[in-house]
Amino acid sequence: MSSLTRRVFDLRKAANFSNVNCIQKRNTVWPSNYIKPLATEQLTEVKQQSPEEFEKLKFVPVIAAPNHVSSSLFYNRTFDQFLKVIMRDGDKWKAIDGMRMALFEVKRIQLKKYRQAKSDEERAAIELNPLTVFEKAIENCKPLMITQKIKRGGATYQVPFPIVEKDSTFLAMKWLSDLILFRPKPRSEVFHIAMAKEIVNAYNNEGKVVKKKIDLHKLCEANKAYAHYRWS
């Protein structure tokens, strides 16, 4: 290797190294003197409130920001998470387009209800923001607990377990996406219309996904005698 190529190689390595440091990796442990990253809005707030602290922040090393966070006006955490669940073959734009059309359809369904409503009270009760409808729909699909198979004395029992917030959110999204993605063929409805209908149903505490959640709760309730078999 000549000196020139070696220098180029070193430069590339250095560039790669800095690139890697920008992304937060899984199971990274940061030194205790590193502080959590702040958005520009938060920084301006700090600058207005206490300029001395802002001067200090200039020289403090910062933990890399998580790659899912954004301070965009159009950013919605639940929607962003759901896109990752519903995406197939790494085709994110397909997922974005499909979901955008689905939310447009939700808006149309809600507007139709709004126009048909006769009194002002009815109109006030109807939610017109499709993202709010979507968030509430996911919230309604979240299970409170799950069952896990545990083998005791040659027999397997469905033992009810508590569930953390993160897992229950994922389960709700997985159920909703699987119901629409693997709907039976021949398909009478296209993706965005089927998705919109299911979202509105879940928003009203109806539909297949909410029924699935209630069935799971009933299964847990039926097996509540085995709750003492929980063991890690």
Added chain:
Amino acid sequence: MWNGVLTPSFGAQPTAAKNPQKPEEVKWKEVRPLKLRNTVTMRGTQDSNVVCISEMMNLFQCLEGNEFVEDNCVKETEAFRNCYQSYLNLKRSRRMMADPKEPVPGSKKFTKDQLNTLLQRYPQTYPKDK
């Protein structure tokens, strides 16, 4: 490498059968010192995760009474969720905390490190050592 000479092989050669040892003639030998060491080893004990049973039963009772509509059981749901979260937090904090090394006078339970410090200060004595 092959040197061109063929050597015949007849499989495994028969060996003489071994006679059993006479127990009277075998001399006893001390392989390891016959005393306990002045250290203890202990692996981490597993906590049982059978927690929040009463909260879960309360929630079941509420759900059964209200035909599995969650909106009528907000209080029970929150109690159940908080109970499990506090258990997880406790588990995490216990893992982060190191075991105390200095033994507490008057206590009946000791950790591994506490026992080791005690044994170092007051090692075990045997009649031979004296």
